[in-house]
Amino acid sequence: MKESQISDALRESMNAVRLSPALRARALCAMRGSEERRPKMKRKFSAALAFALVGVLVVAVALAVANRKGVLDFLSYSEATLPENAGDYVQTDIASDERDGLHAVVREVVYDGHRLWATVDINMDGEKPLLTGLDYGLDDEEKWVWLRHDESETDDRTILDVYRAEGYTDAYYIVANAYDESDEQDTSCEVHLQDDGTLTFYESIAFEQEKAEREITVSVRAFKFEEKDGEMVVSQNPSAEMKLRFTAKASAVDDEETIVSVEPVEYESIGVRVDRVTMTAKPLEMDYAIEYTVVDAEKFAQTDDGLWFEFIDPNSTETEPYAQRLKDGFSRRGEVTPMDDTHYRQTGTLSLDEKADCYTLRAYECWEKRRFDTHEIRMKKAEKKQGAPRAAKNRRAGSAFWL
Numbered sequence: 001m002k003e004s005q006i007s008d009a010l011r012e013s014m015n016a017v018r019l020s021p022a023l024r025a026r027a028l029c030a031m032r033g034s035e036e037r038r039p040k041m042k043r044k045f046s047a048a049l050a051f052a053l054v055g056v057l058v059v060a061v062a063l064a065v066a067n068r069k070g071v072l073d074f075l076s077y078s079e080a081t082l083p084e085n086a087g088d089y090v091q092t093d094i095a096s097d098e099r100d101g102l103h104a105v106v107r108e109v110v111y112d113g114h115r116l117w118a119t120v121d122i123n124m125d126g127e128k129p130l131l132t133g134l135d136y137g138l139d140d141e142e143k144w145v146w147l148r149h150d151e152s153e154t155d156d157r158t159i160l161d162v163y164r165a166e167g168y169t170d171a172y173y174i175v176a177n178a179y180d181e182s183d184e185q186d187t188s189c190e191v192h193l194q195d196d197g198t199l200t201f202y203e204s205i206a207f208e209q210e211k212a213e214r215e216i217t218v219s220v221r222a223f224k225f226e227e228k229d230g231e232m233v234v235s236q237n238p239s240a241e242m243k244l245r246f247t248a249k250a251s252a253v254d255d256e257e258t259i260v261s262v263e264p265v266e267y268e269s270i271g272v273r274v275d276r277v278t279m280t281a282k283p284l285e286m287d288y289a290i291e292y293t294v295v296d297a298e299k300f301a302q303t304d305d306g307l308w309f310e311f312i313d314p315n316s317t318e319t320e321p322y323a324q325r326l327k328d329g330f331s332r333r334g335e336v337t338p339m340d341d342t343h344y345r346q347t348g349t350l351s352l353d354e355k356a357d358c359y360t361l362r363a364y365e366c367w368e369k370r371r372f373d374t375h376e377i378r379m380k381k382a383e384k385k386q387g388a389p390r391a392a393k394n395r396r397a398g399s400a401f402w403l
Contacts, residue, residue, distance in 0.1 A: 068194050069149075071108045071117045074202040080285060080330045080351035089251040089283040094118075095218070095244040101125035102240035104176070104220045107200075112282040113250035114210045115331055120201040120218060121194075122174050124240075130159075130168040131199035133191040138163055138171055138225055138232035147193045160232065171225035173234045176201045178218045184208040186333065206331055211250070218244040251283045258382040267363050267373040270303055271296025274361065277377050279350075285329030286355060290346040297342075306366040308336070309346055312374070314360045321364070321371055327351035 072086055094106035103123040110117045122131060132138070136147045138160045145155055155162075163171055179185060190202045207214070221241040225232045261277040276291045290309050294300045300307070316324040329349025336346045362374040 068107075068121070068196075068198065069119070069192050069200060069202070071110050071119050071202070074119070074190065074204075075117065075284065075330050078330050078332065079327050081327065081353045083284065083352050086284060091249075091251075095246040097242050097244050099242045100240035102220065102222050102242060104218070104242060104244060106218055106244055106246060109246075109248060110284065111214075111248040111250050112284065113212060114207055114282075114287070116178070116203075116205045116207070116216070116248055117284075117330075118178055118203050118205075118218075120176050120178070120203070120220070122176060122199045122201065122220060122222075123197070124170070124172050124222060127169045128167055129170040129172060129197070130163050131172050131174050131193065131197070132159060133174040133176065133199060133201065134189065136191065137173070137234075147191070149190075149192045163232075171232065172239065173223045173225060174199055174201075175221045175223070176203075176218065178203050178205060178216055180207060180214050180216055183211075183214070204331065206333060213247055213249050216246055216248050218246075220244070257281060259379040260382045262378040262380050265361075265375045265377060266295075267292075267375065269299065269372045270307065270363055271299030272307070272363070274309070274375075274377070277359070277361070277379070278382070279355070279379065281352065281355065282349075284352065285331065285349045286352055287329075288348055288350060290361075292344050292346070294342040294344070303365045304367055307344075307363060308334075308366045309361050309363055311350060311354070312360050312362050314374075314376075321362075321369070326354045326359075 071090055072082060075086075076082060089110050089112075091109045091111070092107065094109050096103075096105040098104075101124055103125075105121045106118060107121050108119045122133075124131060132142075132147060136142045136159060140158055140160065142159045143155075144157050144159050144162045147159055157165070162168075174191075177187065177189070179187075185208065186206045188204045192200045192202065194200055219241075220243070221238040223234045223237075224239045226235055227233075258278065258280045260279075261274070264276075265274045266272075267274065271294060272292050273295050274290060274292045276289075278287075278289045278291075280287045288311075292309075311326040312321075312324045313326060318324050327350065329351055331349045334346065334348030336344055338344050357379055359377045359379065360374060361377050363372040364370060365372070
């Protein structure tokens, strides 16, 4: 690669980089200090020296940013398989703002029209501030490695121990959440303290409605920790707050094929007929919908309103029933919605690599974990494109965690 190409690539990769004021100040001081210590060489070498120092800084920052966990890193914690082209769906350099010493960057977003995954980086001005969020406080319980999400570390200290021992000058509790004011949503969130002190929020949101575009607001507030009676407590009023806004646009899938079941299948032992199974490929996972009808109310009553259908591997050698399931999608969520007294719809996601021409579907009752009928569901290409239907209001959610 030519030097000009390297330079162009560096500039492009650094477009989304936001230096913290402290890092910027240290870099500039280092550059000025080097020049002042070599006054005789200034005219001859200052440009080269400055370029070299900037180059070192660029590389250092690039490495720091590259090492920050992004959307795909958080998704990789799931058992679902990332497609090889997953990076194509990651949108970067989304939005940023700076206010009252609070710096926020929406660094990455993946949006498929129904679900949104995002990473938001937070920094605070100051000599050496420590940032926490969610369940991580400054007390005698929360471990430092939990905030760092580094299982390789053997550090047994609490966050409070590290705060007092490592020369931190301030501590802030950060609250950040993304939402669409015009839609209901179900959100899960994690935080990760990066090597450079950046606090990264990872948000996974499932919206009720499916939209090709939606306006997203990210609210960020910083609350300072104060020491009172020997304890670190969070102030009631935020030291700084802001709202970032951006338009999320659904990523198109090259092969968003919808497949449907060939014919209805009776589940005699529980008095249910599965009328239709629909599978639709999305950028990172597959949506599914199972529509079924109660044909025998007495038999159906034995499920105690806890019927769930699980996709299983018929060739699995696992002895535990839950271990025989196909891999969930990254959303790891499911819900059952009654359409009327006898018609129901179960929706959820599967990993993209679980796409098949035939599925094995087993019924079970989630309360006592009783398994019932198991049947093969043969699939075919849908005559016309239609995604898995969306439920208006979920009745039983989070079913992906039922065993």
